[in-house]
Amino acid sequence: MSTIVRKSPLPRYYQLKEIMREKIRSGEWKPGDLIPSERELGEQYGISRMTARQAITELVNEGLFYREQGKGTFVSRRKITQQLIHLTGFTEDMKARGQQPGTRVLSAEMRPAEEAVAERLRIKPGLQIFRLHRLRLADGEPLAIEVSHISFIGCEKLLEEDLEHNSLYRLLETKYGLPLLEADQELEAGLIGSEEAQYLKVPVGSPALFTRRVTYTERNQPIEYASSVYCGNKYVFYTHMKREQLLS
Amino acid sequence: MSTIVRKSPLPRYYQLKEIMREKIRSGEWKPGDLIPSERELGEQYGISRMTARQAITELVNEGLFYREQGKGTFVSRRKITQQLIHLTGFTEDMKARGQQPGTRVLSAEMRPAEEAVAERLRIKPGLQIFRLHRLRLADGEPLAIEVSHISFIGCEKLLEEDLEHNSLYRLLETKYGLPLLEADQELEAGLIGSEEAQYLKVPVGSPALFTRRVTYTERNQPIEYASSVYCGNKYVFYTHMKREQLLS
DNA sequence: CTTTGATAGTTGTATATACCACTATACCGG
DNA sequence: CCGGTATAGTGGTATATACAACTATCAAAG
Numbered sequence: 001m002s003t004i005v006r007k008s009p010l011p012r013y014y015q016l017k018e019i020m021r022e023k024i025r026s027g028e029w030k031p032g033d034l035i036p037s038e039r040e041l042g043e044q045y046g047i048s049r050m051t052a053r054q055a056i057t058e059l060v061n062e063g064l065f066y067r068e069q070g071k072g073t074f075v076s077r078r079k080i081t082q083q084l085i086h087l088t089g090f091t092e093d094m095k096a097r098g099q100q101p102g103t104r105v106l107s108a109e110m111r112p113a114e115e116a117v118a119e120r121l122r123i124k125p126g127l128q129i130f131r132l133h134r135l136r137l138a139d140g141e142p143l144a145i146e147v148s149h150i151s152f153i154g155c156e157k158l159l160e161e162d163l164e165h166n167s168l169y170r171l172l173e174t175k176y177g178l179p180l181l182e183a184d185q186e187l188e189a190g191l192i193g194s195e196e197a198q199y200l201k202v203p204v205g206s207p208a209l210f211t212r213r214v215t216y217t218e219r220n221q222p223i224e225y226a227s228s229v230y231c232g233n234k235y236v237f238y239t240h241m242k243r244e245q246l247l248s
Numbered sequence: 249m250s251t252i253v254r255k256s257p258l259p260r261y262y263q264l265k266e267i268m269r270e271k272i273r274s275g276e277w278k279p280g281d282l283i284p285s286e287r288e289l290g291e292q293y294g295i296s297r298m299t300a301r302q303a304i305t306e307l308v309n310e311g312l313f314y315r316e317q318g319k320g321t322f323v324s325r326r327k328i329t330q331q332l333i334h335l336t337g338f339t340e341d342m343k344a345r346g347q348q349p350g351t352r353v354l355s356a357e358m359r360p361a362e363e364a365v366a367e368r369l370r371i372k373p374g375l376q377i378f379r380l381h382r383l384r385l386a387d388g389e390p391l392a393i394e395v396s397h398i399s400f401i402g403c404e405k406l407l408e409e410d411l412e413h414n415s416l417y418r419l420l421e422t423k424y425g426l427p428l429l430e431a432d433q434e435l436e437a438g439l440i441g442s443e444e445a446q447y448l449k450v451p452v453g454s455p456a457l458f459t460r461r462v463t464y465t466e467r468n469q470p471i472e473y474a475s476s477v478y479c480g481n482k483y484v485f486y487t488h489m490k491r492e493q494l495l496s
Numbered sequence: 497c498t499t500t501g502a503t504a505g506t507t508g509t510a511t512a513t514a515c516c517a518c519t520a521t522a523c524c525g526g
Numbered sequence: 527c528c529g530g531t532a533t534a535g536t537g538g539t540a541t542a543t544a545c546a547a548c549t550a551t552c553a554a555a556g
Contacts, residue, residue: 011509037536048511053537061309069537070518185487189437189457189480207455209437232437239433239487259539285506296541301507317507318548 102137207232350385455480
């Protein structure tokens with residue numbers, strides 16, 4: 001059995017989280033299974049109950065486990081198809097909707113991060129980041145304008161990529177080894193401004209859907225902050241919601 | 249200053265959560281503000297640092313605060329947001345965001361289902377359903393107009409409920425035994441029309457966020473179809489997306 | 497002037513301990 | 527047979543303590 005130590009730079013509760021994730025991946029713990037108690041896990045891995053509890057708590061928050069007082073902690077019964085909302089880039093999104101995605105790169109450059117962007121990416125303002133300004137098309141028609149800010153060590157290499165014919169997300173995941181795991185997204189209604197109107201070929205004052213998204217890779221490291229403007233009357237955002245609840 | 253005790257049936261960390269929510273609601277703590285440190289809060293309310301920390305942690309998870317190691321804990325600078333990943337009614341949503349929810353019932357009646365509504369609720373057109381037309385307020389200000397169509401056996405009893413002071417969702421779940429488990433929602437940007445402008449007290453042509461939602465109870469039985477218009481510049485939808493995560 | 501270092505304050509991690517609230521089970525007495 | 531009750535095990539709450547990691551600030555050294 002693997003042991004948990006603190007010599008490594010990773011916290012013990014985090015190591016236990018990974019161990020438990022692996023037990024689910026491997027099928028050792030199946031949906032509905034009762035996992036060992038907090039005290040038991042602590043003893044097994046030589047850590048305190050509260051540390052084991054922290055690991056479990058975070059996995060409960062992530063939806064992998066659920067607790068029942070007096071009974072124990074169980075592996076969630078999530079159907080495979082019951083995935084929450086899929087994190088998709090524009091390209092995958094359009095294909096899923098049965099439309100032909102297209103892209104025109106308006107600009108791509110390295111530049112210092114503005115304060116608002118730096119805050120979202122959790123870096124210092126003024127640090128050099130990659131900024132990508134794109135016009136997004138669906139079946140040849142302008143649909144959205146997207147500005148992506150990307151920050152990781154070596155992100156200047158993106159300057160040499162062909163981003164009109166390659167999905168940015170796919171590149172990051174495959175070529176740069178940066179899995180995009182989660183994202184926080186905000187949606188807000190607004191109006192098309194004069195600059196956007198030219199690109200999108202709609203009148204100023206038309207309805208617009210503004211989205212802001214921070215995408216995270218491993219260890220909740222922010223890697224992209226993207227801000228988009230969608231033509232309001234050409235785009236509908238779908239989502240499926242689930243009530244948090246503990247039913248047995 | 250209110251004191252925290254455990255004589256009451258509510259846990260101390262929970263009491264502190266409510267106190268801090270109230271500080272946000274009242275405006276004492278504004279977005280971006282640095283809140284007192286964990287040690288300070290513990291001392292102030294006569295509880296231990298770890299208990300104060302638990303209260304803060306939960307509010308961080310709910311998106312109300314964010315932490316920065318070495319600096320402190322801050323009030324989030326988001327506008328009103330809705331957790332898309334959790335299914336919440338307007339009332340729960342507003343409370344969680346530190347805003348005071350309010351409701352004005354514009355009409356409540358039984359009437360035959362229109363075709364579009366019937367299709368979403370998977371019933372025959374013309375069947376009697378409960379239709380509720382409400383103006384939604386946040387801290388006393390008009391925020392949205394919502395029309396709910398509800399269909400279940402005995403739904404005419406809803407006519408006798410006080411829906412200005414009770415959460416519809418809470419009533420359905422507790423009194424009527426109808427757990428609301430999942431929902432499909434569409435979001436679209438648009439413009440405020442003349443009728444809505446009067447209720448919401450904004451100019452015609454202001455940005456608006458249109459939502460359409462079908463809510464399901466057990467066995468994927470549709471129970472509510474709700475169509476809403478939110479003031480575009482007062483409301484932000486927030487969603488957390490995950491990519492398939494059980495692979496390494 | 498810039499750099500280094502000390503320092504105080506913050507959150508982050510971790511332990512040990514204690515008791516409460518709840519559940520399931522086994523046992524006992526009617 | 528039924529119904530209490532004792533008990534052991536679980537998660538839930540709470541405390542006190544300690545040190546690590548990080549940030550801001552300021553003073554001293556170069």
